[in-house]
Amino acid sequence: MRKVELLSPAGTLEKLKIALDFGADAVYGGVSHFSLRIRSGKEFSMEEFKEGIEYAHARGKKVYATLNGFPFNSQLNLLKKHILKMAELKPDAFIVATPGVLKLCHELAPDMPLHLSTQANVMNVLDAQIYYDMGATRIITAREISLKDLIAIKTEIPDLELEVFVHGSMCFAYSGRCLISTLQSGRVPNRGSCANDCRFEYELFAANPETGTLFRLDEEEGVGTYIMNAKDLNLASHIKEILDSNVVDSVKVEGRTKTAYYAATTAKAYRMALDDYYNDIEDVDKYQYELESLQNRGYTDAYLISRPFEKHDTQSLDFTMQLGTHQVCGQVNVEGTHFLCKYKTLPNDEMEIVFPLGSVVEIVDNEIGTTYERDGKFYLKLKQLKAQNGKIWEEVHSGNVNPITLPTIFPSYTFFRIPAHPDMGTYPKK
Numbered sequence: 452m453r454k455v456e457l458l459s460p461a462g463t464l465e466k467l468k469i470a471l472d473f474g475a476d477a478v479y480g481g482v483s484h485f486s487l488r489i490r491s492g493k494e495f496s497m498e499e500f501k502e503g504i505e506y507a508h509a510r511g512k513k514v515y516a517t518l519n520g521f522p523f524n525s526q527l528n529l530l531k532k533h534i535l536k537m538a539e540l541k542p543d544a545f546i547v548a549t550p551g552v553l554k555l556c557h558e559l560a561p562d563m564p565l566h567l568s569t570q571a572n573v574m575n576v577l578d579a580q581i582y583y584d585m586g587a588t589r590i591i592t593a594r595e596i597s598l599k600d601l602i603a604i605k606t607e608i609p610d611l612e613l614e615v616f617v618h619g620s621m622c623f624a625y626s627g628r629c630l631i632s633t634l635q636s637g638r639v640p641n642r643g644s645c646a647n648d649c650r651f652e653y654e655l656f657a658a659n660p661e662t663g664t665l666f667r668l669d670e671e672e673g674v675g676t677y678i679m680n681a682k683d684l685n686l687a688s689h690i691k692e693i694l695d696s697n698v699v700d701s702v703k704v705e706g707r708t709k710t711a712y713y714a715a716t717t718a719k720a721y722r723m724a725l726d727d728y729y730n731d732i733e734d735v736d737k738y739q740y741e742l743e744s745l746q747n748r749g750y751t752d753a754y755l756i757s758r759p760f761e762k763h764d765t766q767s768l769d770f771t772m773q774l775g776t777h778q779v780c781g782q783v784n785v786e787g788t789h790f791l792c793k794y795k796t797l798p799n800d801e802m803e804i805v806f807p808l809g810s811v812v813e814i815v816d817n818e819i820g821t822t823y824e825r826d827g828k829f830y831l832k833l834k835q836l837k838a839q840n841g842k843i844w845e846e847v848h849s850g851n852v853n854p855i856t857l858p859t860i861f862p863s864y865t866f867f868r869i870p871a872h873p874d875m876g877t878y879p880k881k
Contacts, residue, residue, distance in 0.1 A: 455694055455702055457725055458614065459718045461514070462707035463494045466714045467503040470610055470865045471512050473715040473807045474722025478507065480707060481517035481545060485526075485533055501540045513543035518556065519568035521549060534559045550585060557586045564588045569616065574600060576607045583611045588613065591703065593682070594621065595754050598696055602612065605698035612700040615693070618717055618742070619705025621681035621753060622649075631679075649679035650748075685750035687738040690724040692756060712779045712866055715805065716741050744777035774871050777803070781855075781867035789839055789854030791865065792847040794853075798836060802867035804829040810862040819858035831859070831867060 459475035461467035470478050480503070482495045495503075504514045509785050516537050530552070537545070538560040547553050548568035556565055566589040567573065567582050574593050582590060589612035592601065598839045631708070653676050657666045669849055684705070686693065693699055702725070704717045720741040727733055742750075780794040780802055795801075804812055804822070814831050815822050820833040836844040838853040847855060 452729070454729065455510045455699055455725060456513075456699050457718065457721050458515070458703040459714060460619075460704060460707040460709070461503065462709070463712070464499040464503050465864075466707075466711050467514070468506055469711050470714045470718045471507055471510060472862075472864060473718035475512070475718045477513035477515060477701070478503075479515040479517055479703075481519075482537070483533060485520045485522065485530060492832055497536065497540070504540055504542055515546050515566060516540070516542040517546045517547050517568075518552060519548040519570055521570075522552065527830050531555065531559060538563055538784065544589070546591070550582075553582070553585055553587060553867055562737070565589060566612075566614070569593055573604075576604050579604045579608055579611060583608050588612060589700065591616075598693065598755055601698050602696055613698060614701040615699055615755060616684060616705055617686040617690075617693070617702040617721065617755075618684055620748075621684050621751070622792050648760045649681070650677070653678055680748060680749040682749040683747045684753050685739075685742055685747075686752055686755060687720055687724050687742055688735045689756050690721075690728055690738075691751060694725075694728050710779075710870075711782065711864070712747055712805075715807075715864065715866060716745055719808060720822075726808075726823070740776075744775040746775055747773060749773070776871055777868040778871050779866055779868050783857070783861045783865040783867075784854060785863045787857070787860040787863055787865070789856055790861075791854060792851045793849050794869070796833075796836065797844060797846045798834060799832050800869065802831045802833075802869055804831055804861070805866040805868060806862045807864075810865075812861060812865075813859045815859045817858050819856055822859060831858075 457474060458477045458479060459470035461470055461478035461480035467478050467480060477644045480495060480500070482497055482500050498516075500516075507514045518530075518534065518537070534541045534545075534556055540635045542563075544564040544566045545556050546566045547556055549782050553567065555564055556563060565587050567587040571578075571582065571590075573579050573582065574596050575588050590604075591602075591614040594616050596615070601615065604611070604784035605613060635648050654667060655676070655678075658664070675797075686702075690702075693702065702721065704721065706713055706717065720738045723734075723741075724738045735856055778794050780796050780800070781790040781792055783790045806812060806829075812822055814824065819835060819837060820831060822829065822831050825831075833855070836847055837856040838844060839856060840853065842853070844851075844853075847853070
């Protein structure tokens with residue numbers, strides 16, 4: 452049976468490894484300003500990206516290299532050199548956004564599979580056919596596309612792979628074609644440096660040019676002034692509908708600039724959803740329990756299942772971001788022997804253990820701490836906060852760089868979390 456690929460973001464080498472360990476079949480990331488996430492691209496060196504590709508390939512998984520920025524004429528020679536260098540690393544595909552870059556990649560790296568970015572805004576059979584004829588092996592469709600239109604494209608071009616976004620930030624503009632950030636701060640979204648101006652709070656004014664009068668418009672209480680702030684996409688509850696269509700080849704999670712915990716949790720949640728589908732199981736509450744633990748702007752199922760004109764709940768007007776149901780308080784090192792504190796931690800705090808699917812946590816009770824299972828979840832309580840250097844702490848806080856000893860070996864990159872409390876500053880829920 453052909454199984455749908457789970458594709459996760461990789462903003463750094465660590466996030467790449469975490470996403471793969473927590474269930475992703477493939478990851479995408481880039482090096483340099485030719486990637487649409489310049490902030491994350493700067494965190495990858497060529498050597499690290501090469502290591503990431505080798506890490507993935509050793510596990511039978513894939514890495515797609517992003518070249519999806521919009522280059523200026525002055526950058527074309529640099530772009531050509533970059534394409535050749537990236538091809539030498541042997542990623543599994545290039546992600547590109549423009550016809551010119553698509554053609555250039557095909558000429559310089561003729562054996563490289565080419566994936567067309569969502570920035571190309573493909574919504575119909577005509578555009579899909581053009582890019583397919585130009586050499587695109589996969590199209591990452593516009594986020595505004597419907598499942599019905601995906602079926603139409605696949606019916607017409609059965610050999611063309613289709614990739615769809617299922618989770619992450621949504622853009623105020625049409626598939627990322629936005630210039631608000633350019634206007635206000637000179638940071639060009641389509642060249643990888645969006646300042647997320649649509650997430651800001653704005654005040655509205657009315658002006659009379661004849662009299663020079665300017666009035667500030669008072670907003671109705673509770674309506675808010677985040678007038679361009681889109682909710683985050685979450686299609687975990689619709690995996691069955693998406694896969695039942697039998698036209699989607701890859702489901703994609705947005706978020707190369709987000710946290711390591713985000714990379715882990717989204718990979719785990721959608722891995723569970725995909726695996727459950729192939730085992731004739733559906734447990735939406737289980738997937739959403741994980742995803743609700745993340746910071747978000749409120750969730751929406753957006754447009755893949757429903758048409759845009761049918762949706763009236765895709766914006767968060769009264770807040771820009773809210774904490775999730777849980778607070779991350781620790782991340783385990785690669786060796787599994789210690790963790791770094793991510794939030795205030797005290798002895799005997801009950802911390803839920805979040806580890807990759809298929810991993811095992813040993814149940815122990817010793818002088819360092821205890822691990823135990825309750826209602827299908829695993830927990831850790833530390834009896835003492837003993838640092839790697841032997842110092843005993845009464846409490847540890849985020850920013851403390853002393854690795855804290857664990858009572859047993861944990862899977863690499865395991866996370867610990869606790870329920871979020873009101874005093875943590877949780878924003879209004881959706």
